[in-house]
Amino acid sequence: MTRERVLTLLRRFGPLAVIVILFVAAFASGVTDHLSLEELRVRGTALQTFARERPLLSVAIYLAIYVGSVAVSLPGALILSLTGGFLFGPLGGGFAAVTGATGGSTVTYLVFRTAFGDVLRRKPDAFLARVADGLRKDAFNYLLTLRLIPAFPLLIVNVAAGVANIPARAFVLASLLGMIPSSFVYAGIGAGLGHLFAQGGPVTMETLFSPRIYLPIVGMGVLAFLPPLWRHWRKQRQTAPLPQPLDEK
Template sequence: MTRDRALTLLRRFGPLAAIVILFAAAFASGLAGHISLEQLRERGGELQAFAHERPLLCVAIYLAIYIGSVAVSLPGALILSLTGGFLFGPIGGGFAAVTGASAGSTVIYLVFRTAFGDILRRKPGAFLARVEEGFKGDAFNYLLTLRLIPAFPLLIVNVAAGLMNIPIRTFVLASVLGMIPSSFVYAGIGAGLGHIFAQGGPVTLETLFSPRIYLPIIGMGVLAFLPPLWRHWRKGRGAAPPPKPLDEK
């Protein structure tokens, strides 16, 4: 193998290999287990005191953890969004959560776009190529919808966007706008966790969320489908054949 070939492979697959190694190391060290509501309850007072004394440093550490967790696909993005509200309040926590989730998602998007995107798109008749063609004209609204509905996992959306070669500007803008509603909702809930922790008893994600939380977010995702559906309907109307004259048999 020539040196140029080795460098090309390193640039293409090196970031992916680094993410896989960091993912394995995070689970082997037990780091993933520390991203939980119970850990936040146990260390909540200490973390809030640190955030009050060193706010900028705390935000920097929080963003590094959030970006790294999303980049290596650790579970717990929702817990981190709640933690942002718990530490920085509903507004500051919402902005911090949007920043961390968007930046971490962009890392995954770029890694898979570089590693596999060209290979799969060159494959004749590849499924992803057909999907890419189908959404090429409206990638922004498609991505925005996936971001607005938090039922779609971050990892799947990020990987699919990278493989489909969606423009990075479209990816970042749709990701930021689509993550704003849920991030601020979660941060708002996280800002009230101190009161919930003080009451004692077990705290789970099921006790924090209700249809009042999810239904508005899902509704926003449905609304995001309306612009492409409207354009599709208008296009179909414009492509319809003209009516025949009345005297034509």
């Protein structure tokens, strides 16, 4: 194998290898166990004190953890969004959460676009390839819709966007705008966690999120999906063959 070939493979798959190693190391070391409401309850007072005394450093550490967690695809984005509100308030926490989520998503998108974009695009029957086809047709609006609906996992959307090789500018802007509503809602909930922790009762995801909280977020995503759906329907009508007149007898 030539030196140029080795360098090409390293550039293509090196970032993905780093992501996989960090993912395995995070689970093996038990880091993921600390991304929980119980951990936030135990360390909450100390974390808030540190955030008040060193706000800039706290935000920098928070963003590094958030970006790294999303980039490595650790299951803790929601907890981190709640933590942002808990530490920095509903406004500051919302800005910090959406920045961290967008940054981590961008890393994943770039890694998979570099490593597997060409390979997966050659398989039109694959699920990711079908999603990627929709992204290519109307990248910004399609991605914005997916971001507005929190039910779509970050990893799937990020990988599909990389496979589709959509412009980085469209990816970052649509991700940023699309995750603003849910990020600020979660930060607002997180800002009230201190009162719930002080009561001493059990605090679970089920007690934090009720239909009146998540249904409006889903509704925004459905509304955002209507314009591209309308354009698709109009295009189908325009390209449909006209009915032929019946032959007169």
